[in-house]
Amino acid sequence: MIFPWKKRRAERRCVARKNETLEGNCDLELMIPKHFQCPISLDLMKDPVTLSTGITYDRESIERWIEAGNQTCPVTNQVLKNFDQIPNHSIRKMIQDWCVEKKSYGVERIPTPRIPIIPCEVWEITSKIADATTRKDGKKCQELVGKIRNLARESERNKKCIVENGVGFVLSSSFESFAGDSMEKHEILLKEIVSALTWMFPLGIEGQSKLGSSKSLRCIAWFLKGEDLSIKQHATIVLKELLSNSLLDHQIFVDGLLEIEGVSEALFKILKVPIGPTSTNATLMVIYYVLQSKSSENLASRFVDFGLVSLVLEMLVDGEKSTSEKALGVLESLCNWEEGREMACKNALTMPLLVKKILRVSEMATEFAVSTLWKLCKNVEDESPVIEALGAGVFQKLLVVLQVGCGEKTKEKITELLKLMNHYRDRLDCFDSSTGFKYIQRPY
Known part of the structure; x- marks a missing residue:
C-alpha cells in the first residue's frame, strides 16, 4: 500500500529530476x-x-x-x-x-x-572645417560639425580619437571666426560648435586663446542671455571649463567677461530659475572663479544687490553634495566684501547652515564653511554673529575638526575663532553641553 503523501513526494522528486535534466541540456546546447x-x-x-x-x-x-x-x-x-x-x-x-x-x-x-574612426579620418574632417571657415561657408561647416558629433555618439573610442587629434582647437578657431563675422547669421552653427565643445576640454593654449577672445566671449555671453535653455546650459559648461582648465592666466578671460554688459544678470538668472543640476553647478563654478579675480569688486556688489547671498543659502538647505560645496565656495567669496558679510549676517539661515555643513559634505566644504565663519565673526563689529554661531553648536564642531585634522590655514582660523568665542564662556551655556564633547576622542 502506498500512502497518498508518499505518492505526492515521489511525483515532486520526479518533476524536479526532469527539470534538472532539461536545464542541463539547455546549458549544454547554449555553451x-x-x-x-x-x-x-x-x-x-x-x-x-x-x-x-x-x-x-x-x-x-x-x-x-x-x-x-x-x-x-x-x-x-x-x-x-x-x-x-x-x-x-x-x-x-x-x-x-x-x-x-x-x-x-x-x-x-x-x-x-560600426568601424571606429581613425586619426587620418579625423584630420580629413578638421581640414575641411578649417577650409570652410576660411571661406566663411557656414552651411558646409555646420554639416561637418554635425558629422563630428554623430561620430562621437557612436562610441567612447570615437570621442577619444576626436579629442586627441585636435578637433577642439579647430572648432574654437571656427567659433571665433564665425562669431566675429555675424552671431545672428551663424547662430545655428555657433550653437552646434558650443554643444560639441562641452566634451572637448582641455583645448590647449591655442584653443583656449581662441575661445577666450573677446569675439568668442561675447557670443557665449549672448547665449547666456538668450531663451534657449539647452544652449544656455552648454554655454555655462564651456565657460566653466575655460576658466577651470585654463593654461593661461584666467584673469584675462575674467576681464573679458566683465567688459560684457548683462553677464552677471544672466548668470544670476540661471541660478534663480534653474535649468538642471549640471547648469547650476557650472554656473556656481563660473561665479566662484570670477569672484576670485582682482577686478571683481563691482561685480560682487552687483551679485549681492541681486540677492545672491540669500539664493546660495537656499541652495544649501537641501542641496546635494556637489551643489553644496560650490555654493559654500561662492558664499565664502562674497564674504570678502563688506556688502556680502552684512547680507550674510542679516540672514537667519547663515549660521545654522554653516555649522551644519561642517564635516557633513566634504573636506573642501568644511574649509569653506570655517573660512566664512571666520570672516563673519572677525570682520563684523557686532557680536551677534558669534553668539548665533555658538547657539548653533559651532564650538563643539570646531573642536572635532581640529581632532579629525585639517589644513594649516583652516587650523589657524579655527584657533582664532575658539579664542574669540572663549570670551563668551560666562555669558552662554553652550560650553557645558556634555553631548557636544561626547564624540571627541581623548588623547590618552
Whole structure:
C-alpha cells in the first residue's frame, strides 16, 4: 500500500529530476563555441578583430590591453609589429548566425558594429572645417560639425580619437571666426560648435586663446542671455571649463567677461530659475572663479544687490553634495566684501547652515564653511554673529575638526575663532553641553 503523501513526494522528486535534466541540456546546447569567445574576457565577441599575430579578440578587450601599455599578443606573447586591428567579418557573421539559431533560448543577435574612426579620418574632417571657415561657408561647416558629433555618439573610442587629434582647437578657431563675422547669421552653427565643445576640454593654449577672445566671449555671453535653455546650459559648461582648465592666466578671460554688459544678470538668472543640476553647478563654478579675480569688486556688489547671498543659502538647505560645496565656495567669496558679510549676517539661515555643513559634505566644504565663519565673526563689529554661531553648536564642531585634522590655514582660523568665542564662556551655556564633547576622542 502506498500512502497518498508518499505518492505526492515521489511525483515532486520526479518533476524536479526532469527539470534538472532539461536545464542541463539547455546549458549544454547554449555553451558558447570556443572560437566565438574572446581569449581575454572569455565572453562572446561583439566586434571581433584580428591582430598581426593572427589571433582574434573582441575589440573592446584588446584595446584595453594595449591602452594598459602592453605590446605583446596575449595568447602568443609575441611582440606586436603594429597595433592594427583588422575586423574579422567572417567570425562576426558566424557569431551573428549562431545567435539567430539560439534565439528561442533568449540569445539576442549581436548588431553589426560600426568601424571606429581613425586619426587620418579625423584630420580629413578638421581640414575641411578649417577650409570652410576660411571661406566663411557656414552651411558646409555646420554639416561637418554635425558629422563630428554623430561620430562621437557612436562610441567612447570615437570621442577619444576626436579629442586627441585636435578637433577642439579647430572648432574654437571656427567659433571665433564665425562669431566675429555675424552671431545672428551663424547662430545655428555657433550653437552646434558650443554643444560639441562641452566634451572637448582641455583645448590647449591655442584653443583656449581662441575661445577666450573677446569675439568668442561675447557670443557665449549672448547665449547666456538668450531663451534657449539647452544652449544656455552648454554655454555655462564651456565657460566653466575655460576658466577651470585654463593654461593661461584666467584673469584675462575674467576681464573679458566683465567688459560684457548683462553677464552677471544672466548668470544670476540661471541660478534663480534653474535649468538642471549640471547648469547650476557650472554656473556656481563660473561665479566662484570670477569672484576670485582682482577686478571683481563691482561685480560682487552687483551679485549681492541681486540677492545672491540669500539664493546660495537656499541652495544649501537641501542641496546635494556637489551643489553644496560650490555654493559654500561662492558664499565664502562674497564674504570678502563688506556688502556680502552684512547680507550674510542679516540672514537667519547663515549660521545654522554653516555649522551644519561642517564635516557633513566634504573636506573642501568644511574649509569653506570655517573660512566664512571666520570672516563673519572677525570682520563684523557686532557680536551677534558669534553668539548665533555658538547657539548653533559651532564650538563643539570646531573642536572635532581640529581632532579629525585639517589644513594649516583652516587650523589657524579655527584657533582664532575658539579664542574669540572663549570670551563668551560666562555669558552662554553652550560650553557645558556634555553631548557636544561626547564624540571627541581623548588623547590618552
